[in-house]
Amino acid sequence: MGFGAPWAGDTASLLSMDYRTLAVARRDDGIADVALARPERHNAFDDTVIAELTHAFDTLGDDASVRAILLRGEGKSFSAGADIEWMRMQGEADEAANIASALRMERAFRAIYACKRPVVARIHGAALGGGTGLTAAADIAITAASTTFGFTEVRLGILPAVISPYVIEKIGLAKAKSLFLMGSRFDGREAERIGLVFRAVPDDELDSEVEATLSHLAKGGPDALARVKRLCSDVGLGAPSDESVIRVTTEAIAAVRSTSEAREGLAAFLEKRKPSWIRTAEDR
Numbered sequence: 001m002g003f004g005a006p007w008a009g010d011t012a013s014l015l016s017m018d019y020r021t022l023a024v025a026r027r028d029d030g031i032a033d034v035a036l037a038r039p040e041r042h043n044a045f046d047d048t049v050i051a052e053l054t055h056a057f058d059t060l061g062d063d064a065s066v067r068a069i070l071l072r073g074e075g076k077s078f079s080a081g082a083d084i085e086w087m088r089m090q091g092e093a094d095e096a097a098n099i100a101s102a103l104r105m106e107r108a109f110r111a112i113y114a115c116k117r118p119v120v121a122r123i124h125g126a127a128l129g130g131g132t133g134l135t136a137a138a139d140i141a142i143t144a145a146s147t148t149f150g151f152t153e154v155r156l157g158i159l160p161a162v163i164s165p166y167v168i169e170k171i172g173l174a175k176a177k178s179l180f181l182m183g184s185r186f187d188g189r190e191a192e193r194i195g196l197v198f199r200a201v202p203d204d205e206l207d208s209e210v211e212a213t214l215s216h217l218a219k220g221g222p223d224a225l226a227r228v229k230r231l232c233s234d235v236g237l238g239a240p241s242d243e244s245v246i247r248v249t250t251e252a253i254a255a256v257r258s259t260s261e262a263r264e265g266l267a268a269f270l271e272k273r274k275p276s277w278i279r280t281a282e283d284r
Contacts, residue, residue: 147191
């Protein structure tokens with residue numbers, strides 16, 4: 001059931017853009033596979049990676065045939081964060097160019113966070129600095145227990161500025177402040193404990209856990225999944241009694257109940273059958 005193995009098996013069709021630092025494919029089972037592909041640099045990002053991540057997530061998010069997006073890293077690491085040489089060069093640019101570069105980086109993280117499709121991140125090896133930020137920007141992050149995380153920016157004399165909103169949303173202000181200040185490293189189990197990742201598993205179970213997560217997503221209505229993401233963004237940390245929260249939530253359920261997807265889902269439940277959006281291996 002569900003999507004099947006997320007990074008092996010079916011022949012994938014490439015997106016039209018000729019990516020240099022990503023390996024991007026759309027599979028016929030509904031998964032879009034986005035792999036950071038600079039293993040020789042531990043998938044550290046620079047201007048090219050940033051531009052390509054933005055393009056990939058914007059494009060795939062607008063594709064109705066995509067059910068979920070898997071973000072992963074090739075080689076030994078998920079991502080070592082920003083390329084240090086690239087960061088040094090940005091600091092030598094004039095103020096306008098420096099700010100423009102930072103805005104492009106922020107846009108890449110926002111493209112992942114605000115993507116219309118669920119984003120599952122497969123984390124292994126090292127996820128440091130911006131790599132930890134990418135983890136926070138994903139909807140559901142599954143990590144190997146041995147993964148090394150850390151907001152190490154202060155030890156380089158810089159700040160985890162662009163990633164901070166995503167991290168603070170995931171783990172809270174007090175915990176984020178402590179980790180930002182200390183710059184210390186922690187493993188996957190601690191990442192799960194503080195809420196940075198959804199689940200940490202033994203290294204040899206990482207692939208099967210990611211596959212199971214994608215299979216769970218396959219059971220949700222595609223439109224409902226997109227609406228859940230918007231709902232969470234709109235509600236945020238608002239109190240249940242806030243007028244704005246009441247308006248958002250009541251309008252959301254009223255709007256979705258009249259959709260063809262909702263009618264199909266409710267009918268399938270009453271008729272004790274699977275809704276039409278669940279695809280089995282025999283359907284592919």
